[in-house]
Amino acid sequence: MKGACNSLLFAFLLSAGLAACDFRSQGEVIYQHSCNYCHMEDGNGLARLILPFEEHRFVEDRQILVCTVVKGLDQGDTGHFMPRFDKLDHAQLANVLNYIRGLKKMQAPPFTDLEVSRLREACH
Numbered sequence: 069m070k071g072a073c074n075s076l077l078f079a080f081l082l083s084a085g086l087a088a089c090d091f092r093s094q095g096e097v098i099y100q101h102s103c104n105y106c107h108m109e110d111g112n113g114l115a116r117l118i119l120p121f122e123e124h125r126f127v128e129d130r131q132i133l134v135c136t137v138v139k140g141l142d143q144g145d146t147g148h149f150m151p152r153f154d155k156l157d158h159a160q161l162a163n164v165l166n167y168i169r170g171l172k173k174m175q176a177p178p179f180t181d182l183e184v185s186r187l188r189e190a191c192h
């Protein structure tokens with residue numbers, strides 16, 4: 069029992085410590101944890117394997133973007149796979165998409181939790 073309490077305490081201190089030292093936004097943390105290894109640090113993807121994020125899609129294809137992240141892709145334009153991220157809540161999804169907007173210095177309007185929840189409902 070004492071061991072369990074100690075490890076709980078340790079986990080608490082660790083997460084409090086990480087939260088205190090981590091100045092990255094939630095969107096950046098999610099991106100670096102879950103998206104980086106395919107889309108790369110700069111969002112430019114991987115040569116001909118994964119295409120760069122394009123601003124016009126963040127303006128015109130917001131429905132497709134949200135559904136792509138939630139449901140993943142069997143095959144993108146380049147024939148490659150993207151896993152589904154259906155565990156992200158609306159705010160996390162909005163934050164990671166907004167992080168990409170910032171990363172690529174896009175003028176596309178920011179995503180809000182409300183917009184993401186509405187678009188998400190419409191994914192098939």
Ligand code: HEC
Pocket residue numbers: 098099102103104105106107117118119120121122125133136137141143144145146147148149150151153164165
């Ligand atoms: C295993 C690799 C992989 C991971 C991990 C991954 N993606 Fe993707 N993603 C892809 C591929 C492949 C495509 C299709 C792009 C293409 O056709 O080249 C794609 C497409 C997209 C698109 C649509 C882009 C467009 O212009 O239509 C968005 C938005 C996106 N990913 C966001 C994310 C986010 C956000 C994460 C992390 C939460 C993520 N992806 C993680 C492989 C990945």
